[in-house]
Structure formats: C-alpha cells, structure tokens
Amino acid sequence: MRALLFKAVGKPLEVATLPDPEPNEGEVVVRVSRCGVCGTDLHATSGHGMTLPPDSTMGHEFGGEVVAIGKNVDRFKLGDHLAAMPVVGCGHCEGCKTGIDMLCQNGWAQYGGGLAEYARVSARGAVKLPKTVSLADSALVEPLAVGCRAVRVANPDKDSKVVIIGPGPIGLSVLFWLRQRGVENIVLLASTGRRKGLASKMGGDKFLLEGDGVADEIRSVLGGSPDIVFEAAGVPGVFARAIDLIRPQGTIIALGFCMQPDPIVPAMGLMKDCTIRWSIVYSREDYAACADALNNHGDLARAMVTETVGFAEAPAAFENLRAGKDGGGKLLIDPWG
Known part of the structure; x- marks a missing residue:
C-alpha cells in the first residue's frame, strides 16, 4: 500500500x-x-x-x-x-x-x-457509522468529538456568554456543539481574519481580532464578561488572555495542545476565583454522539x-x-x- x-x-x-x-x-x-x-x-x-x-x-x-x-x-x-x-x-x-x-x-x-x-x-x-453518513465525512468524527467533550464538561445553558479563543478546527467543533445546545451569545477571538468566513458558515458571526481594547469590545458584544472561555489556540499567552476575559467565578476550558511553557500570573486567576478545566480528548460516548451528529447535521460539520x-x-x-x-x-x- x-x-x-x-x-x-x-x-x-x-x-x-x-x-x-x-x-x-x-x-x-x-x-x-x-x-x-x-x-x-x-x-x-x-x-x-x-x-x-x-x-x-x-x-x-x-x-x-x-x-x-x-x-x-x-x-x-x-x-x-x-x-x-x-x-x-x-x-x-x-x-x-x-x-x-x-x-x-x-x-x-x-x-x-x-x-x-x-x-x-x-x-x-x-x-x-450510519449508512446515511458518507465515508468522506468519517474523518470529522475525531475532531468533532474533542469539541463535544469540551462543551459537555462546560455544560453551558442557552443564555451563557461564551468566548472561543482560536477558531481553527477544534474551536469550530466547539462552536458546532454550542449551537447544538442552543447557545447563541458566542464570540470567536482570532489573531487574524483568515477564518472569519469559515466561522460565519458555521454560525459564528461574532468574530473579533486580538488587539488593544478587544476585551471591552467582547464585553460590549456579549453584554458582559464571558461565563465560559474555551482556549483552543494552543499558543503561549492564551491563558493570560482567558483569565483577563473571564468573569469572576467563570470557567476556562483548556483544549489547545501547547507544547511550550506558557507563563501566567496565578494571582490574576485567584483574584477572579475562576476555574481552569483541562479537557483531554473525549470519551467513547462523545465519539458515538459525533457519528449521530454527522447523520443529522452533516452539512454544518462539513463546512x-x-x-x-x-x-x-x-x-x-x-x-x-x-x-x-x-x-x-x-x-x-x-x-x-
């Protein structure tokens, strides 16, 4: 072969x-x-x-x-x-x-x-896979499962204010599952605008670029500080930004696979009394749920x-x-x- x-x-x-x-x-x-x-x-x-x-x-x-x-x-x-x-x-x-x-x-x-x-x-x-799911979509189950588990752990309600840092495939899979739960108040925070159109296709129309003043802009768009921040960028500096953004006693879900040291000031997280929750891949149940999701919402995932x-x-x-x-x-x- x-x-x-x-x-x-x-x-x-x-x-x-x-x-x-x-x-x-x-x-x-x-x-x-x-x-x-x-x-x-x-x-x-x-x-x-x-x-x-x-x-x-x-x-x-x-x-x-x-x-x-x-x-x-x-x-x-x-x-x-x-x-x-x-x-x-x-x-x-x-x-x-x-x-x-x-x-x-x-x-x-x-x-x-x-x-x-x-x-x-x-x-x-x-x-x-259900026979109605194309084999061409079979490779989407794994990345979707990462987002599935992260959203399940965060357990947002429909009114949650959410920020996704890093709108790559994992961030987009988080967006997919938030939409399945009916969450609409979502901001995607990116370092560049190259994924703006892609995010829009998947329902992520609130797309902001990192920079001075963006924290105030996020609070304005969401109507307050986020309840949940999904870290899906996996690059140094993202945790400090997530802690800066999160509301007091909010939750940060860590997804990005950063392989370099990422220094933070622990006192800043302490002052927010926030939770940082790591999410390593997925469970078997998450994997099975993604096969079913492709059967029902394949067009959205395929985007x-x-x-x-x-x-x-x-x-x-x-x-x-x-x-x-x-x-x-x-x-x-x-x-x-």
Whole structure:
C-alpha cells in the first residue's frame, strides 16, 4: 500500500510503499476513505517539543470501510463503515472506567497511521457509522468529538456568554456543539481574519481580532464578561488572555495542545476565583454522539473542511497548513484521490 511518511524536520512528507496491514486479534483493517490533518501533526513534525521518529506514518482522524477482520471480532462485518479511535485502553483500569481511553493506567495502544491506503483499527475502539453518513465525512468524527467533550464538561445553558479563543478546527467543533445546545451569545477571538468566513458558515458571526481594547469590545458584544472561555489556540499567552476575559467565578476550558511553557500570573486567576478545566480528548460516548451528529447535521460539520487532496498534493498542502497559507479549516487527505 501507499502511505505518507514523516522523514525529518524541515522535509516534506514522502509517499512510500509499505506492506498491507493484517489484522491481529480484536482488530479490523479498513480501506481509509479520508484522513484529517490535526494541529498535533504539525506540532509533532515541527521540531519544537516532542518530535516523531523518522519514517512515522501519521494520521489519527480517519475512517473507512472494513476489508479484513481479525479473530474474536463480532462487532463488524466486511463492508461496514466506521470511524476509528486512535487510542484504545485496556478497558478495565480506573483510568478506562472514566470512559477516556487515553487515561488508561496500563498503557494504551495507539492506532494511528491513517495517512495510508489501509490501516489497522481496534474493533473495540471504533464506531460504526450510519449508512446515511458518507465515508468522506468519517474523518470529522475525531475532531468533532474533542469539541463535544469540551462543551459537555462546560455544560453551558442557552443564555451563557461564551468566548472561543482560536477558531481553527477544534474551536469550530466547539462552536458546532454550542449551537447544538442552543447557545447563541458566542464570540470567536482570532489573531487574524483568515477564518472569519469559515466561522460565519458555521454560525459564528461574532468574530473579533486580538488587539488593544478587544476585551471591552467582547464585553460590549456579549453584554458582559464571558461565563465560559474555551482556549483552543494552543499558543503561549492564551491563558493570560482567558483569565483577563473571564468573569469572576467563570470557567476556562483548556483544549489547545501547547507544547511550550506558557507563563501566567496565578494571582490574576485567584483574584477572579475562576476555574481552569483541562479537557483531554473525549470519551467513547462523545465519539458515538459525533457519528449521530454527522447523520443529522452533516452539512454544518462539513463546512469546516476547506481542502481535500490526494497523496500527490498532500506534502505541499501539509506545509501550506503549517505556514498558514491554506483556507484555515480542516485539511482532508484522500489516499485514493
């Protein structure tokens, strides 16, 4: 099969030929339909912080059609469509009992490798897609699940005042789920205006740019300080801004995967008596909820996709995304395109 490999920092991804995967016990193999590129993929290939080893196959936002089934798998049959969870825990420890496999205390198994024509998937860690959901949308389940869990943890009501810092795909997935809850008083705060049109398509018409005086502007638009701030930028300085914006005893939900030190003045958070709540990925229930959401609101979720390319165009598109030269939304790669 063909796959996209990370070779080294500063070098483009490379198309290589690898052996077709075979399913182990409890696994299936899928013919990958689409794989999304995540900000984590960019971080892990940038040379800043944790860096992938050479010849790694990336891709953890993917789905496809089942083409091979391992022993003791009864949840799937050939031809089923699924979205694959990239991390699967033991299912028995205290961490797994939270429903979040990444908290597994016995060492979770990683099922990435979606930037390839075929990929192995844990049958226990996959969600069957309704037949009415296009396989082309299967890669949206994973990023939507991150936003689903974050909004569930924040538990806003319809009248909540909300700020989303960083309107990239994760910030947009938060916007998607806030809209599902009927929350309307939402401001998206961005460093540039390149995602303004994209946010508008998904119902985020209150779009402001970072700068002097923007805190007062946010309070004016919302009718007061925000009750909830979602940090989805993952860059230094965002937490200080979130603490500055939040109302007393408000809640900050941390989503951005920042891999650099981000100094804050703890006394500023203390003076606000605010809560900073981290949200690591999602639960299995969140993942399943996203498959259903795509069935009911696929057009709205699909609006975050700004580019779909095949393997030939993928290395350049990947670097354009890193440089901010793309459309600003979700980049999907079609191994068969």
